[in-house]
Amino acid sequence: MIRFDNVSKAYPKQNRPALRDVSLEVERGEFVFLVGSSGSGKSTFLRLILREERTSQGQVHVLGKDLARLSNWKVPQMRRQLGTVFQDFRLLPNKTVAENVAFAQEVIGKSRGEIRKSVPQVLDLVGLGGKEERMPGELSGGEQQRVAIARAFVNRPKLLIADEPTGNLDPQTSVGIMKLLDRINRTGTTVVMATHDQQIVDQMRKRVIELEKGRLVRDQSRGVYGYQH
Amino acid sequence: MRAQFVLSEIGVGLRRNLTMTFAVVVSVALSLALFGASLLLSDQVNTMKGFWYDKVNVSIFLCNKSDGETDPNCAKGAVTGEQKKQILVDLKKMPTVDKVVHESSDEAYKHYKEQFGDSPLASSLTPDQLQESYRIKLKDPENYKVIASAFAGRDGVQSVQDQKGILENLFVMLGGMNWAARAVMALMLVVALMLIVNTVRVSAFSRRRETGIMRLVGASGFYIQAPFIMEAAVAGLIGGIGASAMLVLGRYFIIDNGLALSEKLNLINFIGWDAVLTKLPLILATSVLMPALAAFFALRKYLKV
Numbered sequence: 001m002i003r004f005d006n007v008s009k010a011y012p013k014q015n016r017p018a019l020r021d022v023s024l025e026v027e028r029g030e031f032v033f034l035v036g037s038s039g040s041g042k043s044t045f046l047r048l049i050l051r052e053e054r055t056s057q058g059q060v061h062v063l064g065k066d067l068a069r070l071s072n073w074k075v076p077q078m079r080r081q082l083g084t085v086f087q088d089f090r091l092l093p094n095k096t097v098a099e100n101v102a103f104a105q106e107v108i109g110k111s112r113g114e115i116r117k118s119v120p121q122v123l124d125l126v127g128l129g130g131k132e133e134r135m136p137g138e139l140s141g142g143e144q145q146r147v148a149i150a151r152a153f154v155n156r157p158k159l160l161i162a163d164e165p166t167g168n169l170d171p172q173t174s175v176g177i178m179k180l181l182d183r184i185n186r187t188g189t190t191v192v193m194a195t196h197d198q199q200i201v202d203q204m205r206k207r208v209i210e211l212e213k214g215r216l217v218r219d220q221s222r223g224v225y226g227y228q229h
Numbered sequence: 230m231r232a233q234f235v236l237s238e239i240g241v242g243l244r245r246n247l248t249m250t251f252a253v254v255v256s257v258a259l260s261l262a263l264f265g266a267s268l269l270l271s272d273q274v275n276t277m278k279g280f281w282y283d284k285v286n287v288s289i290f291l292c293n294k295s296d297g298e299t300d301p302n303c304a305k306g307a308v309t310g311e312q313k314k315q316i317l318v319d320l321k322k323m324p325t326v327d328k329v330v331h332e333s334s335d336e337a338y339k340h341y342k343e344q345f346g347d348s349p350l351a352s353s354l355t356p357d358q359l360q361e362s363y364r365i366k367l368k369d370p371e372n373y374k375v376i377a378s379a380f381a382g383r384d385g386v387q388s389v390q391d392q393k394g395i396l397e398n399l400f401v402m403l404g405g406m407n408w409a410a411r412a413v414m415a416l417m418l419v420v421a422l423m424l425i426v427n428t429v430r431v432s433a434f435s436r437r438r439e440t441g442i443m444r445l446v447g448a449s450g451f452y453i454q455a456p457f458i459m460e461a462a463v464a465g466l467i468g469g470i471g472a473s474a475m476l477v478l479g480r481y482f483i484i485d486n487g488l489a490l491s492e493k494l495n496l497i498n499f500i501g502w503d504a505v506l507t508k509l510p511l512i513l514a515t516s517v518l519m520p521a522l523a524a525f526f527a528l529r530k531y532l533k534v
Contacts, residue, residue: 080447107448
């Protein structure tokens, strides 16, 4: 599903590389926590998977494709098989819940009938049935994140990337979000989640990958958060 | 591609930047109107030059039958074959003469018809009313006087005309106007392009949230860029329509009505509606393609896929 082979990434004007010689593999259907302090390279790791950045050295394979060899115009096609969720939700404030989710299908040219069918379905899945016509501003943080997850999942991606999805949420709400991500994982979708949330990592007991100053320092199945911050 | 989605995006974008859109429309309209005016001015000059203007320097008109009664230079009647031959021989002997072409009265009639085809005078004219002539190209155009003194007043010669003398000054002025129009056009074009680039940049910035999400869910580059490019194209098209209207109204008010030059200067042959209308497709196409291209290149910089 994801394979990093000796991946390094250096940004111009920074003396320390963001990632240094990282090699790992994530199998289909896995749930992986990505932990590490700020600046450890988590975001770069995720951006490389999304091909928002290219590696300086080494290869990244996502869904069997070598991203270095993927031409620019094929990148959108690749991203359609990925879903993305962020700490700040990134919803469109002037569109309703249903429109926000539908937007992800409209812009890749899905038919109207398909959208009408899949949007209520996915909103039910994330527990927002009945709130289709609400505006994002009227929803709680947890509900907004559920909309974002619905939008990421509506095209049934094979891989879901979550960058600190509970970072703005209180512990109780976070548990709800984690249950949802776990449910999505059980449908066969691979989930990679960067997080700072010790409680969640310790509770879920999933594979944990820890980065420190750009190096892979720990890769533990059924791991815990592992360090104090 | 869902047309409705794209159209609504365009509408939203154009309204959001109403002042910028207005500036784009006006600058495109002005630059293209000047572009069209410059083309029409060239057409006008060409129309006025007629068949021989650029080809010869001096014309020797020979007497025809009807001149014998009306023109004192032709008191001895129409030119004879002998006289014609002598003139040609003498012309060829002169070192300053580069080329001599004989124009028969039938050819003169044909050329006249081409230039003044739609005027009422042309329809009443017959070939034998026109003079035959020698059209002479000089090695040095300044030597016109040599020809004039050699042939004016000779039997069978009605008149010797310096072809450029009459219209030269007018054409110099029109040429100057043409260059001025082109210079202003170039400037307006640069302004229009910079406005378009800036409008697209503002538009892309104010919609970066949408485009960011579009990128993430895998919308194609074309799908992301199309609304911005179409926005520029629509604004440009409105400008192009404005420019076309200015040209049509310009011809109407300068030549037909208003200034009514066609009545006041009825010896000059003005460009017709066909000259104006044939320019419009070019202007409309430019008005769409130029902003679209400018937007496309601006987006490559501001909207990475």
